[in-house]
Amino acid sequence: MSETLLEVRNLKTWFETPKGTVKAVDGVDLTLNRGEILGLVGESGSGKSITGFSLLGLVDPPGKVVEGSILFKGEDLRAASVRRLQALRGDRIAMIFQDPMMTLNPVLRIGTQMIETVRAHAKVSKDEARAMARDALGMVGIPRPEERIDAYPHEFSGGMRQRVAIAIALLHKPDLIIADEPTTALDVTIQSQILSEVQKLTREMGMGLIWISHDLGVVAELAQNVAVMYAGRIVERGTVDQVLDTPMHPYTRGLIDSLPMENDRGQPLKQIPGNAPPPLGRPKGCPFRPRCGFATDACLSEPSETGDLSRGWRCFHPLAQEVSA
Amino acid sequence: MNQPLIKVDTVTKHFVRKTDVAERIAIRAGLAEEPKIVHALDEVSLEIAKGEVVGLVGESGCGKSTLGRVVAGMLPVTAGSVARDGQDIATLKGRAAKDNRLATQIIFQDPMSSLNPRKKVGEIIGEAPRLHGIVPRGEVPALVEKLMGQVGLDPAMVNRYPHQFSGGQRQRIGIARALAVNPDFLVCDESIAALDVSIQAQVINLLVQLKQDLGLTLLFISHDLSVVRYISDRVVIMYLGRVVESAPTHQIFDRPRHPYTQALLEEIPRIDRRGHRFNTVKGEIPSPVNPPKGCHFHPRCPFAMDICRQERPPLVTAETGHTVACHLNGGAGHLPATTQQQTQQGVSS
Numbered sequence: 001m002s003e004t005l006l007e008v009r010n011l012k013t014w015f016e017t018p019k020g021t022v023k024a025v026d027g028v029d030l031t032l033n034r035g036e037i038l039g040l041v042g043e044s045g046s047g048k049s050i051t052g053f054s055l056l057g058l059v060d061p062p063g064k065v066v067e068g069s070i071l072f073k074g075e076d077l078r079a080a081s082v083r084r085l086q087a088l089r090g091d092r093i094a095m096i097f098q099d100p101m102m103t104l105n106p107v108l109r110i111g112t113q114m115i116e117t118v119r120a121h122a123k124v125s126k127d128e129a130r131a132m133a134r135d136a137l138g139m140v141g142i143p144r145p146e147e148r149i150d151a152y153p154h155e156f157s158g159g160m161r162q163r164v165a166i167a168i169a170l171l172h173k174p175d176l177i178i179a180d181e182p183t184t185a186l187d188v189t190i191q192s193q194i195l196s197e198v199q200k201l202t203r204e205m206g207m208g209l210i211w212i213s214h215d216l217g218v219v220a221e222l223a224q225n226v227a228v229m230y231a232g233r234i235v236e237r238g239t240v241d242q243v244l245d246t247p248m249h250p251y252t253r254g255l256i257d258s259l260p261m262e263n264d265r266g267q268p269l270k271q272i273p274g275n276a277p278p279p280l281g282r283p284k285g286c287p288f289r290p291r292c293g294f295a296t297d298a299c300l301s302e303p304s305e306t307g308d309l310s311r312g313w314r315c316f317h318p319l320a321q322e323v324s325a
Numbered sequence: 326m327n328q329p330l331i332k333v334d335t336v337t338k339h340f341v342r343k344t345d346v347a348e349r350i351a352i353r354a355g356l357a358e359e360p361k362i363v364h365a366l367d368e369v370s371l372e373i374a375k376g377e378v379v380g381l382v383g384e385s386g387c388g389k390s391t392l393g394r395v396v397a398g399m400l401p402v403t404a405g406s407v408a409r410d411g412q413d414i415a416t417l418k419g420r421a422a423k424d425n426r427l428a429t430q431i432i433f434q435d436p437m438s439s440l441n442p443r444k445k446v447g448e449i450i451g452e453a454p455r456l457h458g459i460v461p462r463g464e465v466p467a468l469v470e471k472l473m474g475q476v477g478l479d480p481a482m483v484n485r486y487p488h489q490f491s492g493g494q495r496q497r498i499g500i501a502r503a504l505a506v507n508p509d510f511l512v513c514d515e516s517i518a519a520l521d522v523s524i525q526a527q528v529i530n531l532l533v534q535l536k537q538d539l540g541l542t543l544l545f546i547s548h549d550l551s552v553v554r555y556i557s558d559r560v561v562i563m564y565l566g567r568v569v570e571s572a573p574t575h576q577i578f579d580r581p582r583h584p585y586t587q588a589l590l591e592e593i594p595r596i597d598r599r600g601h602r603f604n605t606v607k608g609e610i611p612s613p614v615n616p617p618k619g620c621h622f623h624p625r626c627p628f629a630m631d632i633c634r635q636e637r638p639p640l641v642t643a644e645t646g647h648t649v650a651c652h653l654n655g656g657a658g659h660l661p662a663t664t665q666q667q668t669q670q671g672v673s674s
Contacts, residue, residue, distance in 0.1 A: 043521035044492075157609055158385075187384035188548065189606045189625075192592035196603030214522060217594030221601035244596055258526035259596065260555035262578075268530045269555070272523035275491045 005176055005208040006032040006055070011068035013047075013054045022279040024050040024063065026232035031309045032208045034175070037199075039219030039240070040212045041255075042229035045276055048212045051229070052178045055210075056095055057085045073175065091121040094169035098181040100161040103168060104153040110137075110164050111149035117171055136167040140197050159190035166197070173205055180212045195222055216255060220244055225310075228252050231277055231287035238311040248306075248318040251288045286316070294319075328411050329372040330510060330542050331396060336405035338366035338391055361614045365391040367566040368405070370640065373510075378536065378543040380557030380574070382550060382589070386613050387563040389546045393512045396544060397431045409510075427457060430503035434515035436495035440487040446473075446498055447483035454505045472501040477531060493524035500531065510542045517552065529556060550593045554578055559646075562586045565621040566613055568640060570658070572647035582649040582658025585622045620652065628653055 013025040025047045032038050042048040053059050055070055057077060070077040072093065077085065089095075097103055105113055114133035115126060124132070130149070137145035140163040153161055162182060169177055179198075183191040199222060202209050213219055219226055220240055227237040228249065236249040247253045257270035274291040277283055283290055285300040292299070294317040303314045340363040344352065351357035365388045373379050383389045394400045396407055398414050406413045409425060417425050433439040440449055451469045454460055460468050470480040476497040487495055496516065503511060513532065517525045533556060536543055547553050553560055554574055561571040562583065570583040581587045588606040608625040611617055617624050623633040632652050640650040641657075649658040 043523060159609060187610065188550075188589060188592050189384065190609070191594075192603050192606070195594075199603060215594060216522070216596045220596040221594050221598050221603075224600070240599055255522055256596065258523050260526075260529070260551045262554070264555055265574075268533070269526040271526035271530055273527075275493060275524070276521070 003034045004031060005034050005036075005073060006030065006210075007069075007071040008055065009069045009071075011051065011054060011070065012066050013050050013059055013063055014066050015063040017062060017280075020280050023232050023282075024279065025054060027068075028229075028232075028234055029305075029309060030210075030227065030234075032176070032210060034208055035202065035206045036225065037202055037209045037211060037223040039223035039226040040210055040229065041214065041216060041219055041226055043214055043276055045231075045279060046229040047232040048229045049180050052095065052180050052210065052212050055178060056089055056093060058095075087121070090117055090174075091172045092174050093176045093178070094172075094174040096162075096165055096169050096177065096179040096182045098184055100158075100165040101153065103165040104161065106153050109150050109152055110156075114149070114168055114171065117168055121172055132171060133167075136171050137164070139170065139201070140164075140167045141193065142167070159186050159194065162186060162194060163197070166194070170201065170205075174207060176208045176210070177202075178210045178212070181214070182211075183218065184213070184215070191218070198222070216244070216259065228255070231282055232279075233287070233314060234305075235288070235315070236313040237309070242311055246319075248313040249288075249315045250292050250294050250317070250319065252313075253319055254291075286314070330375040330377075330410065331371075331373040331544075332408040332411075333369060333371040333392070333396060334406050334408065335368045335370050336366055336392075336395060336407060337364075337368055337403045338388070338395055338400065339363065339403045340365055364566050364613050364616055366395065366402075367616070369563075369566070369568055370405075371396075371561060371568065371571070373542060373544060375509075375542055376540060377559060378545055378557045380553035380560040381544060381546045381563065382548065382553055382560060383563035384548060384610055386565065386610055388566040388613070389563050390514055392563070393431065393514045393544060393546050397429045397512045398426055399431070423457075427453075427506040428508050429510045429512065430506065430508040431512040431514060432496075432499050432503050432516045434518050436492070436499045436519075437487065439499060440495060440502075442487055445484050445486060446478075446490075449487070449498060450501045450505050453502065457506060459506055468505070472505055475504065475535070476501045477527075491524075492520055493527055496520060496528050497531065500528075500535070504535070504539070509540070510544070512544045512546065514546045515548070516545075518547065518549065525552070532556070550589065551595075562589070565611060565616050567621060567637075567650065568648075569622065569651070570647075570649045571640075572649075576644075576647055580647075580660075582643055582647070582660065583622075583651050584626050584628055584653075584659045587659065620650070628659055 008028060008030040011025055011028040015022040015024055028051055040048050054065050059065060065078060111130060111133055115129040118129035118132050134145045134149050137149060142148055142160060142163055156164060183194050211223055223240055226240050226243045227234045230251050236243055236252045243252060244256060247256060254272040258272060260269055272291055277287055286303050289295040289299040298316045303316050305312045305314050307313060342360040344360055348357060352359055369392060381389045395402055414425055447469050450472055451465045454468055455462060455465050469483060473480045478494060478497050517528050520528060535541060545556055557574050560574050560577045562569050564585050570586045581590055606625050619635045620633045620638050623629040630652060638650045638652045640648050643649050643657045651658040653659045
């Protein structure tokens with residue numbers, strides 16, 4: 001039986017603004033085991049990135065985690081002190097951002113930054129720290145790490161910078177990595193290289209990985225489990241096969257259908273009508289209701305989650321199983 | 326075959342940083358280096374037939390956006406020529422030059438940076454037809470209303486500003502503005518890349534609809550192969566300033582011949598492939614400042630031979646409508662039958 005790494009229950013992260021409360025994350029439950037890759041999928045504004053930030057205690061005012069629990073290896077991170085969080089971040093839990101320059105300081109050699117990270121969490125000499133940094137760079141496929149460790153971030157290409165950011169995340173062999181759209185800005189062949197490294201590393205090191213992305217294709221190929229977010233909630237979850245082959249939520253179905261496939265030529269793409277609701281003007285009840293072809297009066301009240309944390313959905317009119325055929 | 330609408334003939338485009346007087350003196354005296362030349366386009370040839378949708382695919386730095394701008398007449402060429410209806414657009418003067426510019430319009434990736442935030446939507450869409458006298462001044466509001474309807478925007482929103490619209494709606498504004506001067510040729514430069522998946526489908530459907538209704542010709546620049554496959558009649562693949570392969574859409578997806586095209590197709594993430602073991606093209610995209618000798622792809626190509634390191638492979642016709650620039654198999658490119666052979670060799674050696 002695999003070990004549970006992370007348990008998130010009823011997480012709510014709200015932003016108090018002069019115009020009202022933005023419920024960016026509004027009741028999210030997540031479970032992640034060691035060695036598992038979970039794809040957290042959603043469109044802009046769905047709350048997927050804020051979910052990631054909340055787990056690390058990185059939400060800045062006016063945002064605040066107002067409710068819920070985040071259990072990491074049994075420890076409640078919401079109750080943890082600032083010092084305790086600092087000790088965990090970069091050591092047991094690491095984050096990779098879409099833009100590696102958010103991680104890297106442009107005026108310091110990457111070696112300097114990596115040695116700093118190593119020594120923040122481990123009592124080792126500078127030379128040992130440098131050796132660890134060099135090994136991490138080698139691990140993510142940076143050629144000639146011995147030389148490149150003395151380069152500045154601007155001397156690397158975008159893909160190489162992202163590798164450096166991943167190497168920094170891996171320095172202390174964390175138990176959990178949260179990756180927020182780390183390959184979105186990269187070219188296809190470079191994305192593929194990074195995905196290959198990430199896949200290998202999670203397999204070898206038994207880390208848990210939350211891969212936040214809007215790209216269903218990447219998640220399908222990389223992850224075992226997937227959670228689909230819409231308007232601050234997880235609307236569907238399950239294994240990649242379950243969710244992508246037999247989606248139960250009309251939004252998931254709509255997302256899949258709107259991707260152009262091989263046989264779609266010559267006919268209009270199936271599109272989801274309308275736009276995602278603005279964070280301050282979410283409709284009452286099911287937030288997907290105004291864009292949903294199945295909506296009825298029942299949808300004016302909020303659907304609760306059907307199923308459990310391994311396979312579930314929030315919908316009054318789940319799609320029938322035969323949709324998969 | 327009829328005359329193509331657009332004919333790009335061995336176009337080369339270099340970008341050089343401008344030097345000031347002091348720097349030029351320093352260079353003359355040998356105290357400073359000549360500014361580096363970016364080889365954005367290296368003898369690119371391309372034809373686009375009337376009514377055709379050509380997908381232009383490549384990774385960053387391959388020159389696809391530069392080519393789009395050159396074709397639209399926004400950038401002068403360093404060498405070579407771009408002809409429209411058989412006439413070199415660089416030689417056009419006065420009225421003819423203006424008409425040519427209007428007939429080709431471009432739709433950009435980021436609608437927010439290509440729409441003036443201080444202008445109302447009605448002004449943005451109506452400005453060009455008013456200035457160019459496309460319709461009498463008094464009829465501009467009616468034209469704007471018609472265009473907004475055509476791209477699926479509520480004409481009642483004519484007095485709003487760009488920031489009051491969502492990303493998908495802004496892209497519709499960009500499309501309406503392009504259509505306002507009655508173009509017959511649109512260059513779409515990553516026009517849907519910044520949109521959410523569910524909104525992408527809406528905009529793609531709109532473009533296809535408009536193309537049919539108005540008989541447009543499209544150059545669709547994108548890095549997203551699944552979208553390109555959906556929308557294009559023909560696909561052109563670029564790598565580091567050169568066209569490496571061009572073929573009808575089904576042919577390039579069924580029988581790609583260039584090892585780079587094959588790698589691209591293999592590595593596009595797909596939702597029907599699970600737990601994929603990524604098997605990747607090694608190495609990085611070289612810099613267009615200092616492209617490798619011979620075939621630009623040779624440092625990353627698993628099949629590179631000696632000749633690939635020395636000589637540029639010419640773009641030759643491998644079968645009807647299918648051109649490829651690769652030395653393998655006497656210029657026919659890398660064929661699937663040899664794929665297996667080669668990989669087996671690779672494994673055993």
